[in-house]
Amino acid sequence: MxxxxxxxxxxxxxxxxxxxxxxxxxxxxxxxxxxxxxxxxxxxxxxxxxxxxxxxxxxxxxxxxxxxxxxxxxxxxxxxxxxxxxxxxxxxxxxxxxxxxxxxxxxxxxxxxxxxxxxxxxxxxxxxGDRTAARAAAAVRSLERDLAIELEVRRRLAEGSSAALRDTRALGDVLSELEAAIELVADQSARQRLHQVCEGLLNFVTGSGRPREPGARGPLSKREVEVLEHVAAGASNNDIAAELGLMPNTVKAYLRSVMRKLGAENRTHAVWLARTSRLID
Incomplete structure (x- = not known):
């Protein structure tokens, strides 16, 4: 350990x-x-x-x-x-x-x-009783999952920092994956803190905002744009996952990240906001 x-x-x-x-x-x-x-x-x-x-x-x-x-x-x-x-x-x-x-x-x-x-x-x-034990086991599983995600996020941040020193465009892809992983964290305060760490890394490396990766539009990463375009076309999370080679939970995480960035209440609202802002067609 x-x-x-x-x-x-x-x-x-x-x-x-x-x-x-x-x-x-x-x-x-x-x-x-x-x-x-x-x-x-x-x-x-x-x-x-x-x-x-x-x-x-x-x-x-x-x-x-x-x-x-x-x-x-x-x-x-x-x-x-x-x-x-x-x-x-x-x-x-x-x-x-x-x-x-x-x-x-x-x-x-x-x-x-x-x-x-x-x-x-x-x-x-x-x-x-069994119900209490089951609740406790579920809480510990959530803690284990959040611990694993946070450690992976920190590992990827370290890798992203090294990659960014060589090529700032690589940082966009790394941070897009990180933000999707962060959205899987159950604890709200931990999610907010990890998002702040990502922003701090961006500011440290670039001195400004997120590097624009190929295919990125406005605040959305290339992958987030792809997921949202499939949502706009009426695809389900499972369909999007199969099309893009992702896990369904990862698709959900990307959508939560999109809604957070756009201030959307749900996926339909996110599509409307993205189209209004011309982030997707």
Whole structure:
């Protein structure tokens, strides 16, 4: 696991830990990124905690509920943490003051490896049911997807910067792909921040606006123009994907980018605005 991935997960976790508690309607959520060396996770982020005993606890692989999830690379749940015989009780001194019962530990994975852990817990006698577990798993999958996209965006930005130093026209293609990838990020604040990073890269490299790539029209990239022209012709997302050799979700991402740039409310509105501005025929 790279240091960049761990640092990025650490940055994303405070908001996600807070959202996880709200979405799953539990009493306590917490988590942390993988430590250097990969043998442990340090709890850094908490929401709903009664005190600070869990903060900075270092959960070692194979030890405790989270250590078991870290070792097995899968979620692990117990109905009563302090009395369960199936885990090593190395962290009871930190857990007991929080008065939790049912606890679920979920690994956050990236490319098959564990990048960190998140937990959710209840303080009453009720178990964490299947619906809660499913919501938690979906939230972690969203986090994993956003983490992968953000790291890919950063990698492409670095590549784009190097390419732009050689040929500024190459930057247009790179940033077009990046903007489509950014639109797949679920978290709104992360999307806005990544768009700002793209604009900052443009300003740094060119000193002005986006380099005009061949086929670009106004604020739209060549690929965005192609997608919007197919929409104007009545094609579905699946038809556009097949025609242009893209995934349907990538087509959706391009359309979201187009609507953001044009200030459109929907795809029909985007076509009308583009035609009015003579961005498409």
């Amino acid at each position: 790279t240091g960049a991935a761990v640092r990025e997960l650490d940055r994303m976790l405070p908001h996600r830990v807070h959202a996880l508690r709200r979405e799953c309607a539990v009493d306590l959520t917490f988590g942390g990124p993988l430590d250097a060396g990969g043998g442990s996770v340090t709890i850094r982020h908490l929401d709903g905690n009664l005190g600070q005993t869990l903060r900075h606890v270092r959960v070692r692989r194979g030890s405790g509920l989270g250590g078991k999830a870290l070792a097995q690379r899968r979620p692990v749940v117990v109905r009563d943490y302090l009395s369960t015989p199936h885990i090593v009780h190395a962290y009871d001194h930190a857990v007991a003051p929080e008065r939790v019962g049912a606890v679920l530990a979920l690994p956050v994975r990236l490319d098959g490896d564990v990048a960190g852990l998140v937990y959710l817990a209840r303080r009453d006698s009720l178990p964490l």
